[in-house]
Amino acid sequence: QSVLTQPPSVSAAPGQKVTISCSGSSSDIGNNYVSWYQHLPGTAPKLLIYDNNKRPSGIPDRFSGSKSGTSATLGITGLQTGDEADYYCGIWDSDLRGVFGGGTKLTVL
Amino acid sequence: EVQLVQSGAEVKKSGESLKISCKGSGYTFTSYWIGWVRQMPGKGLEWMGIIFPSDSDTTYSPSFQGQVTISADRSISTAYLQWSSLKASDTAIYSCARLYCTRTSCYFDYWGQGTLVTVSS
Numbered sequence: 001q002s003v004l005t006q007p008p009s010v011s012a013a014p015g016q017k018v019t020i021s022c023s024g025s026s027s028d029i030g031n032n033y034v035s036w037y038q039h040l041p042g043t044a045p046k047l048l049i050y051d052n053n054k055r056p057s058g059i060p061d062r063f064s065g066s067k068s069g070t071s072a073t074l075g076i077t078g079l080q081t082g083d084e085a086d087y088y089c090g091i092w093d094s095d096l097r098g099v100f101g102g103g104t105k106l107t108v109l
Numbered sequence: 110e111v112q113l114v115q116s117g118a119e120v121k122k123s124g125e126s127l128k129i130s131c132k133g134s135g136y137t138f139t140s141y142w143i144g145w146v147r148q149m150p151g152k153g154l155e156w157m158g159i160i161f162p163s164d165s166d167t168t169y170s171p172s173f174q175g176q177v178t179i180s181a182d183r184s185i186s187t188a189y190l191q192w193s194s195l196k197a198s199d200t201a202i203y204s205c206a207r208l209y210c211t212r213t214s215c216y217f218d219y220w221g222q223g224t225l226v227t228v229s230s
Contacts, residue, residue, distance in 0.1 A: 032214070033213065033214035033215075033216075035214075035216035035217070037154070037217070039154070043222075044204065044220035044221060044222050044223060045146075045154065045204070045206075045217070045220050046220070047216060047217060047218050047219075050209075050214065050216040050218070051213075051214050051216075056218065086153070088153065088154050090154075090156075090216065090217070092208070092210075092214070092215035092216070095168065096142065096159060096168050096208070096210070096215060097156075097168060097170065098144065098156035098159070098170075098208075098215070099156055099170075100146075100153060100154040100155065100156055101153070102153050103153035103154065
């Protein structure tokens with residue numbers, strides 16, 4: 001059981017918007033930056049968002065991140081069937097100890 | 110181009126030892142932490158630990174401390190994850206990833222392709 005709580009699954013239709021939450025506490029999300037990863041089965045996870053809301057080069061602006069207090073949110077707009085994947089939030093504390101959320105399976109209906 | 114290339118799939122029996130590898134290229138291997146992540150069948154990602162190849166400084170998740178050993182050989186830009194006595198519950202995909210750290214944050218920016226480890230009892 002991860003200390004970062006994500007909904008097990010979310011779904012939406014193509015073209016719609018979806019948000020995925022990541023809930024923690026003052027000792028994890030509250031005091032550290034959040035990153036988000038997309039994981040398609042059989043492939044390497046991909047960094048989508050770092051430092052709460054920054055996108056690496058090559059990640060489309062359909063993906064966005066935000067953080068408020070002890071929770072973070074990943075938003076995906078203009079959903080595509082290729083976005084079907086598992087999504088994970090993650091944090092690293094000042095001792096470089098990391099933790100991932102439990103993961104959320106996105107289904108594009 | 111940054112690449113992390115992992116060793117191939119392994120099939121082992123309970124009680125056997127194993128060492129899998131992760132070779133970095135396209136960047137200065139000794140300047141970044143390398144981490145290991147487990148994904149058990151049907152489960153999520155679990156952070157196992159990290160190593161700084163320059164001096165082999167290592168930090169483990171409490172869940173994996175004493176269960177695995179993370180090491181590195183900086184002369185060949187390779188990190189390792191090893192078990193002295195495998196259990197069936199070690200069956201999983203193990204991925205390495207580069208940990209990019211600034212003064213205020215860290216995140217895994219590049220990932221290996223994963224190594225499937227299957228342990229039969």
